[in-house]
Amino acid sequence: MHAGRLFLIRHGDTAWSDTGQHTGRTDLPLTPRGEARAAGLKERLSDETFARVFTSPLLRARRSCELAGFASRAELNDCLYEWDYGQYEGRTSDEIHRERPGWNLFLDGVPGGETIEQVAARADRFVALVRGIEGDVAAFSSGHIIRMIAARWLGLEPPQARLFYSGTASMSVLAYEHGQPVVKLWNEQRE
Numbered sequence: 001m002h003a004g005r006l007f008l009i010r011h012g013d014t015a016w017s018d019t020g021q022h023t024g025r026t027d028l029p030l031t032p033r034g035e036a037r038a039a040g041l042k043e044r045l046s047d048e049t050f051a052r053v054f055t056s057p058l059l060r061a062r063r064s065c066e067l068a069g070f071a072s073r074a075e076l077n078d079c080l081y082e083w084d085y086g087q088y089e090g091r092t093s094d095e096i097h098r099e100r101p102g103w104n105l106f107l108d109g110v111p112g113g114e115t116i117e118q119v120a121a122r123a124d125r126f127v128a129l130v131r132g133i134e135g136d137v138a139a140f141s142s143g144h145i146i147r148m149i150a151a152r153w154l155g156l157e158p159p160q161a162r163l164f165y166s167g168t169a170s171m172s173v174l175a176y177e178h179g180q181p182v183v184k185l186w187n188e189q190r191e
Contacts, residue, residue, distance in 0.1 A: 004051065004136040005184065006153065006174040008146045009068070011060040012038035013168045020092045023142070024085040024113065027059045034060075037169035040190055041068035044171060051135030054126075056080035056142060064169070065140040074140070079126035082142035086113025105144065106162035120158035123148040143167075150174060153181050 012034030016023040030038060045068055054077040055065040065074045088096055088110045096103050109116055126149060130137045139149070143166040151161035153174045166172065166187055173185040 003176060004134065006130050006149075007045070007048065007050070007136065007138040008149060008166070008172045008174065009041060009045075009064065009138060009140045010143055010146055010166050010168055010170045011056075011058075011064040011140065012036075012067070014060050016090065017143075017168050020094070021090050022085040022088050022092070023060075024082045024089050025058070026089060029059055030063050034168065035063070035067060037190075038064035038067040041169060041171065044188075044190070045069070045138070048136060048138070050138045051133050053138045053140075054080060055140040056082065056145075058082065058142070061140040061142060068140070070138065070140075077126065077129075077139075079122045079129070080139060080141040080145060081122070083110075083119050083144045083148075084114040086110045088113065104162060106147075106159045116158045119145065119148050120152060120161075123152040127152050146172065150183065150186075154183070155181065 012030045014023060014028040014034055015031055016028055018031065053070045053073045055061045055074045057076045057078065058081065065071060106116060123145065146166045147161040147164040148158065150164045151158065167189050170187045170189045172187055175182055175184040
């Protein structure tokens, strides 16, 4: 069993994260504030030694990884893509709620995009990969897939991923205690 820690690092701010628009596969750059906040990750992670570093192929995660000082070591991993929001790409939750009151991504899914089962399967593949690595691992990605990875790390059902909020430029740490998967740190953010 993997005895190391998994650092889940969400990308810095983008124009759509600032407005609350669902950003799945749209490949947006970081805003100037997002660049500054991602660069702030470098100091926070400077004392850590990672056996491997992974990043989503999307620009916002790759750039955050670069600004944090790990570009030369980063491996692209398709499991770290954000949820494919289908017809809800670029729309805010408020807009969606006007059409579907009470809608919840983790319970109701999205039309024309990935199902919750598909997203959970990607998270499961990534967790299995990490558990096969000796030492600590860093992963740069996006909010909803980070939440799903956390739920699956803990053995929770996919809809329970809704319980884990992940803000921009945040760092979360999953680990083990007495052989059991735990959340060691969640959603640490600095301005």
